[in-house]
Amino acid sequence: MTLEQGETGHLPVLLQESIAALAIRADGVYLDCTFGRGGHSSAILERLGPSGRLIALDRDPQAVAAGGRLLERTGDGRFWIGHARFSQLGAALDSRGVEAVDGVLFDLGVSSPQLDDPSRGFSFRDDGPLDMRMDPTQGMSARQWLLVASEDEIAEVVRTYGEERFAVPIAKAIVARRRDAGESALATTAELARLVAGVVRRRQKRPEVGKDPATRTFQALRIFVNQELAELEVGLEAAVQRLRSAGRLAVISFHSLEDRIVKQFIARESGRTAERDPIRGTLAAGVRLRLRALGRVLPGDAEVARNPRARSAVLRVAERIEMSASGDGVAQ
Ligand SMILES: C[S@@+](CC[C@H](N)C(=O)[O-])C[C@H]1O[C@@H](n2cnc3c(N)ncnc32)[C@H](O)[C@@H]1O
The missing domain is CATH 3.40.50.150 (Vaccinia Virus protein VP39)
Structure with missing residues (x-):
C-alpha cells in the first residue's frame, strides 16, 4: 500500500x-x-x-x-x-x-480534512456549525458547551488552553451574546470568530501580524471539547x-x-x-x-x-x- x-x-x-x-x-x-x-x-x-x-x-x-x-x-x-x-x-x-x-x-x-471541511466546525476562516468534535458521535459540541458553561469556566478554558490574555473579556462577550440572542446564539464558527476578533482588536495595542485574533480561542475550545x-x-x-x-x-x-x-x-x-x-x-x-x-x-x-x-x-x-x-x- x-x-x-x-x-x-x-x-x-x-x-x-x-x-x-x-x-x-x-x-x-x-x-x-x-x-x-x-x-x-x-x-x-x-x-x-x-x-x-x-x-x-x-x-x-x-x-x-x-x-x-x-x-x-x-x-x-x-x-x-x-x-x-x-x-x-x-x-x-x-x-x-x-x-x-x-x-x-x-x-x-x-x-x-478536518480543518478544511467547514461542516466540522474547526475553522474560523470558513463558516460552519460551531462543532469542533473530532468524533461528532460523542460528547458535546463547542456550541453546546458554550451555551451552558459559566463565564468563569469559559474564561478558564480560553486562558488555559489558548494562553489568551483577553480570556475574561472574551468570556464576558460570549455570555452577553448568549443572553441577547438566546437559543440562536453562537450557531456558527464565523459568528464566534467575529465576536472574539472584536474583543481582541479593541484591547490589543498593536495588531498581531499574520495571526487571526480568534486563533487562540478556537485552539482552546478544540482542546477542551476533545479533551x-x-x-x-x-x-x-x-x-x-x-x-x-x-x-x-x-x-x-x-x-x-x-x-x-x-x-x-x-x-x-x-x-x-x-x-x-x-x-x-x-x-x-x-x-x-x-x-x-x-x-x-x-x-x-x-x-x-x-x-x-x-x-x-x-x-x-x-x-x-x-x-x-x-x-x-x-x-x-
Ligand atoms: C494530524 S492528524 C494525523 C495525520 C496522519 N498522520 C496522516 O499522515 O494522514 C491527527 C489525527 O489524529 C486523530 N486524533 C486526535 N486525537 C486523537 C485521540 N485522542 N484518539 C484518536 N485519534 C485522535 C484526529 O482525528 C486526526 O485524524
Missing part, C-alpha cells in the same frame, strides 16, 4: 524523520494512533515485510472510513484500522490479540505499557501545551527528573525507568516552505528500556 494509493488531502508532517525514528523492523508490529488520511501509516506499511503488522486508530469516524476504503482497495492483510481514542488503545490492541508492539506513533492535532491533553497523558502511558523492549515511541506535537506534556513524560520516564540518592546520585529505591530519550527533531526550512502546518511541529523520540540489576535503565 502506498501513499499514492491512499486518500491524501493531508500532507504528513515530519514523515521521513518520524519513520526513521521508529526504526521499523520488517517483521515488527506497529501502532499508528492517529491515522488521519494514512500518510504515516502508508510509509510504515512500505517498510514492513509480509509478516509485519500495522494497527491504526483514529477517533474520527471519517478517518476510520478512509482507512477502511484503503483496506478494501488494497486488501492488505497486514493492516487493521479501528475507531478508538488514545485512552482506548490498550483495548484496541487486545481486540486484535496484540500484547506488545515495536513502535507507536502519535501525530497529534487535527488533520487537513486533547488528558487523552495525550493517558495515551502516552498506555503506549509505553505496550512497547516491547527497544521499541520506539515517536510523538509529533503542534503547540507548546502538547509538547510540554510529551517532554515531561519522557523526562520522567527516562530518569531526568527522577528522585536520586543525594550522595551517590543513583536512582532512589523503587524508581523504575521505562524510556531512554532519543531527542527532538524539528522540520527543516524546505518542509515548512512546502507545508506551513509543519511550522510549529516538534517530534520527540524515545526508546523503551528494561531495568538492569543495578537499577539503571538499559535498553535490551
Whole structure:
C-alpha cells in the first residue's frame, strides 16, 4: 500500500524523520494512533515485510472510513484500522490479540480534512456549525458547551488552553451574546470568530501580524471539547505499557501545551527528573525507568516552505528500556 494509493488531502508532517525514528523492523508490529488520511501509516506499511503488522486508530469516524476504503482497495492483510481514542488503545490492541508492539506513533492535532471541511466546525476562516468534535458521535459540541458553561469556566478554558490574555473579556462577550440572542446564539464558527476578533482588536495595542485574533480561542475550545491533553497523558502511558523492549515511541506535537506534556513524560520516564540518592546520585529505591530519550527533531526550512502546518511541529523520540540489576535503565 502506498501513499499514492491512499486518500491524501493531508500532507504528513515530519514523515521521513518520524519513520526513521521508529526504526521499523520488517517483521515488527506497529501502532499508528492517529491515522488521519494514512500518510504515516502508508510509509510504515512500505517498510514492513509480509509478516509485519500495522494497527491504526483514529477517533474520527471519517478517518476510520478512509482507512477502511484503503483496506478494501488494497486488501492488505497486514493492516487493521479501528475507531478508538488514545485512552482506548490498550483495548484496541487486545481486540486484535496484540500484547506488545515495536513502535507507536502519535501525530497529534487535527488533520487537513478536518480543518478544511467547514461542516466540522474547526475553522474560523470558513463558516460552519460551531462543532469542533473530532468524533461528532460523542460528547458535546463547542456550541453546546458554550451555551451552558459559566463565564468563569469559559474564561478558564480560553486562558488555559489558548494562553489568551483577553480570556475574561472574551468570556464576558460570549455570555452577553448568549443572553441577547438566546437559543440562536453562537450557531456558527464565523459568528464566534467575529465576536472574539472584536474583543481582541479593541484591547490589543498593536495588531498581531499574520495571526487571526480568534486563533487562540478556537485552539482552546478544540482542546477542551476533545479533551486533547488528558487523552495525550493517558495515551502516552498506555503506549509505553505496550512497547516491547527497544521499541520506539515517536510523538509529533503542534503547540507548546502538547509538547510540554510529551517532554515531561519522557523526562520522567527516562530518569531526568527522577528522585536520586543525594550522595551517590543513583536512582532512589523503587524508581523504575521505562524510556531512554532519543531527542527532538524539528522540520527543516524546505518542509515548512512546502507545508506551513509543519511550522510549529516538534517530534520527540524515545526508546523503551528494561531495568538492569543495578537499577539503571538499559535498553535490551
Ligand atoms: C494530524 S492528524 C494525523 C495525520 C496522519 N498522520 C496522516 O499522515 O494522514 C491527527 C489525527 O489524529 C486523530 N486524533 C486526535 N486525537 C486523537 C485521540 N485522542 N484518539 C484518536 N485519534 C485522535 C484526529 O482525528 C486526526 O485524524
